[in-house]
Amino acid sequence: MQLRYLIDLTMEEYIEQKAWEHAELDHCPFHPEGGCGLARHGTYPRKFPEYCLVPRWYCPGAHRTISLLPDFFASRFPGTLDEIEDAVNTAGSCKSQEEAAFVLRPEISLPSGLRWLRRRIQYVKEALTILVGLFVTECAPDLESFRKKLGTNRVLSKLREIAREYLPSMPPFVGFGPRSAKRYCRLGSSNN
Ligand SMILES: [Zn+2]
Known part of the structure; x- marks a missing residue:
């Protein structure tokens, strides 16, 4: 699933700051009470218009990945x-x-x-x-x-x-x- 990555950055700033490295997910969207073993699960790449990464987590309880998409990106589609x-x-x-x-x-x-x-x-x-x-x-x-x-x-x-x-x-x-x-x-x- 995708969630908003709530940062007020342009794509250029996002890339420059490597903002995907600083992203944090406070709680699992499937288990707000915690205890499901939610863990950081690397990143996946977006290639257009510039190469950059999107941070991702994995919930073993729900067997689902969760990514935080910055607001400038279109979802499920290349580009901004x-x-x-x-x-x-x-x-x-x-x-x-x-x-x-x-x-x-x-x-x-x-x-x-x-x-x-x-x-x-x-x-x-x-x-x-x-x-x-x-x-x-x-x-x-x-x-x-x-x-x-x-x-x-x-x-x-x-x-x-x-x-x-x-x-x-x-x-x-x-x-x-x-x-x-x-x-x-x-x-x-x-x-x-
Ligand atoms: Zn969970």
Whole structure:
């Protein structure tokens, strides 16, 4: 499972300070009362946009690993929340998705670039739609509306904070849950 690594660092600062080495997990999310043998379990690498490490723990009681993801990273997806937000913003300011795909990913083929872009547009839309339903009422599920509503140019990072209670069941990139609600239900029932 993933949890937020509550540090106020940019990715550059995170790398420079090797912040993964200083991370601490106070208690096991599965056993808040303790006694389960929770122990540090190394790190795993994130390769984009820069190589760095994410700290990880293991709970022998639950047979689960727990990692602490810094807020600037997208969950279950390469790259940062800011990069994804920039890509979706670029798509909004171009005449077409084709043009945006070419501007953003000139080094790959147009069909690949379009897939790359549409996946980002779709997941951002999903996250914003869920959040509108949860609590940001009177707001359209698009970045422009959220920028105005929240008064920030970094909407996705801000949502990680605002939606913190819902992250385990929200889809990536903001949330730490599986990709679709359907899959989430199926996973839940197979564990019972
Ligand atoms: Zn535990």
